[in-house]
Amino acid sequence: MIIKPEISGVVARSAHPLGCEKAILQQIDYVKNADPIKQGPKRVLIIGASSGFGLAARIALTFGGAKADTIGVSFERGPSEKGVGSAGYYNNLFFQKHAKAEGRLALNIQADAFSPQTKEEVIEAIETYFEGEVDLIIYSVASGIRPNYQTGEMWRSAIKPIGNSVKGASLSLEHDQWLENELEPASNEEIEGTLKVMGGDDWEAWVDTLINSESIAEGCKTVAFSYIGPELTHPIYLDGTLGRAKIDLHQTSHSLNLKLANFDGGAYATVCKALVTKASVFIPGLTPYLMALYQVMKQKRTHEGCIEQMHRLFTTKLYGVNKVPVDCERLIRIDDLELDEDTQRQVNEMVAKMNADNFKQIGDYQGLKQEFMQLNGFELDDVDYLADIDIEQLVKSLT
Numbered sequence: 001m002i003i004k005p006e007i008s009g010v011v012a013r014s015a016h017p018l019g020c021e022k023a024i025l026q027q028i029d030y031v032k033n034a035d036p037i038k039q040g041p042k043r044v045l046i047i048g049a050s051s052g053f054g055l056a057a058r059i060a061l062t063f064g065g066a067k068a069d070t071i072g073v074s075f076e077r078g079p080s081e082k083g084v085g086s087a088g089y090y091n092n093l094f095f096q097k098h099a100k101a102e103g104r105l106a107l108n109i110q111a112d113a114f115s116p117q118t119k120e121e122v123i124e125a126i127e128t129y130f131e132g133e134v135d136l137i138i139y140s141v142a143s144g145i146r147p148n149y150q151t152g153e154m155w156r157s158a159i160k161p162i163g164n165s166v167k168g169a170s171l172s173l174e175h176d177q178w179l180e181n182e183l184e185p186a187s188n189e190e191i192e193g194t195l196k197v198m199g200g201d202d203w204e205a206w207v208d209t210l211i212n213s214e215s216i217a218e219g220c221k222t223v224a225f226s227y228i229g230p231e232l233t234h235p236i237y238l239d240g241t242l243g244r245a246k247i248d249l250h251q252t253s254h255s256l257n258l259k260l261a262n263f264d265g266g267a268y269a270t271v272c273k274a275l276v277t278k279a280s281v282f283i284p285g286l287t288p289y290l291m292a293l294y295q296v297m298k299q300k301r302t303h304e305g306c307i308e309q310m311h312r313l314f315t316t317k318l319y320g321v322n323k324v325p326v327d328c329e330r331l332i333r334i335d336d337l338e339l340d341e342d343t344q345r346q347v348n349e350m351v352a353k354m355n356a357d358n359f360k361q362i363g364d365y366q367g368l369k370q371e372f373m374q375l376n377g378f379e380l381d382d383v384d385y386l387a388d389i390d391i392e393q394l395v396k397s398l399t
């Protein structure tokens, strides 16, 4: 079959396997040519490993000097009568193919990270493949829902402001359209739901489970990813439901840090840059800011993608340093280039001028849309998009 892009709203309904491989190869190429990670971890568990920051971290640690073996947990859709499957599904397979070729172990566990059963499955895998211990745990799950395994109910996250309604624009990537909207404030239930899904609760459950099963190696570290952003984005992000969840994540990092101190290790929330990922295009009101940020940072040559961010995290913050550098709230900051004063001044000016008629000219809409397409394996150079692909055969050759 010939695979074409299908988008509804901001959700990709198809993915191109060969493009997914190409995107992975580009990231591998980046880390192989960048400064190597020194004194890096050898046995790494990545929860949320199939796309965005989790995938980039996996690539950086495997191919960027540390030569890590990895267990990756993710929740992805394989091919079925309904469609070709998700990009993350192919990312897992192609990552594994290239890691194996390099002599590295790369185990993919596709299951619900929130489930106690998945945690047990991972512990068994750590026993089997990692001699029972991990050196680094990366928590990079972005989800809209979390089942409550005790009651059978579902917690749902809501991306909303708290207290007051907020006006903002989002984009339909399907129709290349600017959509004005007003977001009503979240209810208490929505605040609580977002906290359960995107806060630190499940990260803590993972680390607790691994401590209880004696799977934590001496010096083991754990990181999860956060966002703070400039004032412009605070009404929808930091002061809203997502920000509440991230503050909870920061607090969790402190309690986990105390627990891991017993192993001479540490726990850190890492504040990343705003980037186009499967998860972030969902955040209403953030896209005008993202378009302006991309435009300014590209002009200034300070723009980074997930792979550059993760490489910088491992080479300059977490490994090969005497002491992990943190800010006054004990957060690792790799959002410094985004928050640069002159960058933010230019972004603010640009966002103030941006509207439904001019957003494609003023902001980096092309760049944002292209990155979204590339996340799903489309619009990459040197990929034959007219090739007839036998999905069943392809998957068979990779498993």
Ligand code: NAI
Binding pocket: 047, 048, 049, 050, 051, 052, 053, 054, 073, 074, 075, 076, 088, 111, 112, 113, 114, 140, 141, 142, 143, 225, 226, 227, 271, 272, 273, 274, 275, 276, 277, 278, 279, 280
């Ligand atoms: P993403 O959507 O690219 O990746 C999310 C990962 O979570 C995927 O591997 C997916 O399979 C996995 N996942 C989702 N539900 C799951 C489940 N139930 N069980 C197992 N795996 C599951 O997201 P992205 O953007 O890389 O986000 C990762 C973290 O980084 C999130 O905490 C996000 O808030 C944070 N972050 C993102 C920023 C951005 O601009 N994209 C900026 C700063 C922080």
